[in-house]
Amino acid sequence: MKRWYKRSLAAVLTVAMLIPAAAVSAAESKAELSYSVTKQAAEAKAALLTSSYGVSSVQYALFDQGRIVVSGQAGINDEQGQLPLTNETVYGIGSVSKVYTAAAVMTLVDEGKLELDKPLVNYLPEFTMKDSRYKQITPRMLLNHSSGLNGSSLTNAFLFEDNDSYPHDQLLDSLAQQELKADPGAYSVYSNDSFTLAELLVEEVSGMSFTDYIHQYITKPLGLSHTQTSGDGLDNDKMAALYSPLKKGQMPSEVVNVIGTGGIYSTAEELAIFGGVFAGYEGTVLSKKSVSLMGEEEYKRGLWPEEGSDMFAYGLGWDSVSLFPFGDYDMKALSKGGDTLFYHAQLIVLPEQGMAAAVLSSGGASTYNGVFAADLLLQALKERGKIDELPAPKSFGEPKAAQLPQEQLKYGGLYAGTSQVYKIDLDSEGKLLLSSASQPAAGSVEYIYTENGDYISADGMMKARFVEEKNGNVYLWTSDYLQLPGIGQTKLSHYAMEKLGPNAITDATAKAWEKRDGKLYYVVSEKFSSVLYLQNTGMAIHLLDEAPGYVMDQKITGPNSSRSDISIPAMSGRDHSPLQFYSENGIEYGKSQGSVMISEDGVSAIYAGKKSRVTIADNGFARWFKIPEAAAGKMLTVSRPAQSSFAVYDAAGTCVYFSQVEDNREVELPVNGKIVFAGDPGSVFQISLR
Structure with missing residues (x-):
């Protein structure tokens, strides 16, 4: 070195x-x-x-x-x-x-x-x-x-x-x-x-x-x-x-x-x-x-x-x-x-x-x-005497509510940023309620309409307004003072999201996507040493009743494809990841920006007996397995080649063991968990359960 x-x-x-x-x-x-x-x-x-x-x-x-x-x-x-x-x-x-x-x-x-x-x-x-x-x-x-x-x-x-x-x-x-x-x-x-x-x-x-x-x-x-x-x-x-x-x-x-x-x-x-x-x-x-x-x-x-x-x-x-x-x-x-x-x-x-x-x-x-x-x-x-005082914490001040103009109501609806869909509700009292369309239980952020046309949060730290841009899109512009107690303050102003328009799709296309709704797809293209195995590597497909024709921020473009066309500068429109699906040997896979994922339907149960083996196929894809009820609670021991790894996840998708970062040891298999094995083509894992 x-x-x-x-x-x-x-x-x-x-x-x-x-x-x-x-x-x-x-x-x-x-x-x-x-x-x-x-x-x-x-x-x-x-x-x-x-x-x-x-x-x-x-x-x-x-x-x-x-x-x-x-x-x-x-x-x-x-x-x-x-x-x-x-x-x-x-x-x-x-x-x-x-x-x-x-x-x-x-x-x-x-x-x-x-x-x-x-x-x-x-x-x-x-x-x-x-x-x-x-x-x-x-x-x-x-x-x-x-x-x-x-x-x-x-x-x-x-x-x-x-x-x-x-x-x-x-x-x-x-x-x-x-x-x-x-x-x-x-x-x-x-x-x-x-x-x-x-x-x-x-x-x-x-x-x-x-x-x-x-x-x-x-x-x-x-x-x-x-x-x-x-x-x-x-x-x-x-x-x-x-x-x-x-x-x-x-x-x-x-x-x-x-x-x-x-x-x-x-x-x-x-x-x-x-x-x-x-x-x-x-x-x-x-x-x-x-x-x-x-x-x-x-x-x-x-x-x-x-x-x-x-x-x-x-x-x-x-x-x-x-x-x-x-x-x-x-x-x-x-x-x-x-x-x-x-x-x-x-x-x-x-x-x-x-x-x-x-x-x-x-x-x-x-x-x-x-x-x-x-x-x-x-x-x-x-x-050095270059400034007299350090900056005092800033805010937009306490909002003074004003009558909401009728034309503002047209801005309510669904908005999107990368991999996110938001819902904006406006009421006659001048309140703007911003919430996650996919996680409504998370609650909402409230802004109050003021006479200069801005919406301001009750604590005065956030400001928002709707902007109709020359490209024909409607954006929610937000400006936030971010306060870190004891450290200081910074400011973020940007187009946070873009209003979604309708996206009509055929019945056949809709049915193809409905079959995927709620399913997880697991990454199989990452190398055995990938840091991502320490994370939850499952991607969930979520369709929203409020946004027909969309899968999160992406427009559905066919039975097996989707693509985002949001045009947001700075950060909220970054990392478009068009999805494409294909089938191989009766198993559906998804592709996005070079990554390949396998549908949970193609993930079989790990053998619950005392001895078994797993071999990495010629395509080099990692192999995922469900933990069946018969194997849950048993102690897993794996003998593996040097250039390989395996990871175990609980029912929530949290990694509880990854061999790349821990010494070899017995691992208790969690109820409704998953296991992934990764390595070079032909790698063989010897598995023992007790």
Whole structure:
């Protein structure tokens, strides 16, 4: 295994040598500032995250005027205390990797090897799709999320201690079978596949592997000796430990095998130093022009709601180029968050202030890290005298009810976001009731109509309005102040959902889907090391009486197919996953974005006798079994090949044992549970029950 671990001081000194002399002088002039108040605030918030927000460990760093001025960590790294948590502990940064990918593309732009607005096929001729509009996609559209790609082809992307390049290697084949969900450039909506495609673009143009390119053009020039990719082969002893409520003790390392999308690993200090590239120190790896281009308001090129600084306002690679609350201080702020299944990350850069903050964690959420990182910056700005006061918590105020205009009633009905259907009821008293159409027992959120045409929640923290867009669609726009007690506040404003129209289908098509209603389909295409086996891997088919012709947000397009056509920018319209069904040997399977699932009708009962065996077929599909009453309560022992695994689930679908993360042991079979066996074709599992 390669080891990239050197002292972080060397990384800081490398940056110091590369930044302009004037900036170094500025850093030296600030040497007398101790940042003591910022350090105390950071320590308190880190302790709160690990005690009250489900965070196992957190690591943070603040880069200011050319150097790391604050850094620290809190929580546990391993329960035995053998791997201490330090500033050199490495975390997965998830989708913050996209900023590295965008930077890699921009280095090629700087070298004149590609142009942002030329067709992608000019540089990646093997790229093709069923939809001819793919020829209009440009590198810029990949980086600003406006390519029109469906979203995420992530089969075997998240594995335990396994850096299989399958999702990278098969992407072009997968895209060749897909159509676009929107005209390229029509609007920006979060797209993982766009950045895996950008990874392939870098490789094709440079003639290098993406991992080698990142090291040669980004990590080595910046002295980032701890920053690596899943392609390097990760050293588990250097990684932040992972924990799950589904398993006692430490988990194996999680490996994300779509590097350009989310497969880079780093420390908070090195991530903050990388952020310094965009904080006034452009000469290190990118030209000043490219740094500026990455921070432009790309989201405004297509459909987008009108609103100020927020969590989502896409640049090139950035989630936001106008982050709350920095706009209230007339400061530009760039941000990018990242979430894998276990790691969470946030990078915020204040380009005009020469500052960057990074927060990484095992457990929690990138939203928590983002609020923490923003507070780090705000505390330091106040300590430097750049702002007078820290921001006070905001709200929209107590709503004053107004008479609901009659024309507002037309906006009631069913709305959808990705994989979600909502019901909106409006009454003459001016109340808007928002509920889940598929889970009505979950209750509803109530808004009150006010005289300026907005609906506001009783606590004043949420605001909504209906918008009829130029594309003819009706959206519910919402704006929420998200308050994290003891940590801070952030803001999310977006088109949360789109009004559904009618979708007429034939009787034959309706009957075909009615047979699937309420059934579960289990993933069979994931590798034995897949992290997903620790989750509930069943997909439920739900038809709603209120939405004939739909399966959740997707329009039913035939007896064996469905497809979503919601057009929502930002996040609520991400990851379209068209469904296709087919039968093989009398068993129905479903396909979606490269994943294959088997109907529960094709899942037989495990043999309840003392001895049996299970063999993986030539197609390599995982094999699922029901636990019959005769086997429930018995103790299961499995002898299996090295490259294989099995998992046991209870009646609710919760994983109670997964051999990839636990030592071999007897497992009590739960009533009405399931078992899955996964491995290479021909793998044989010897099963004993007692």
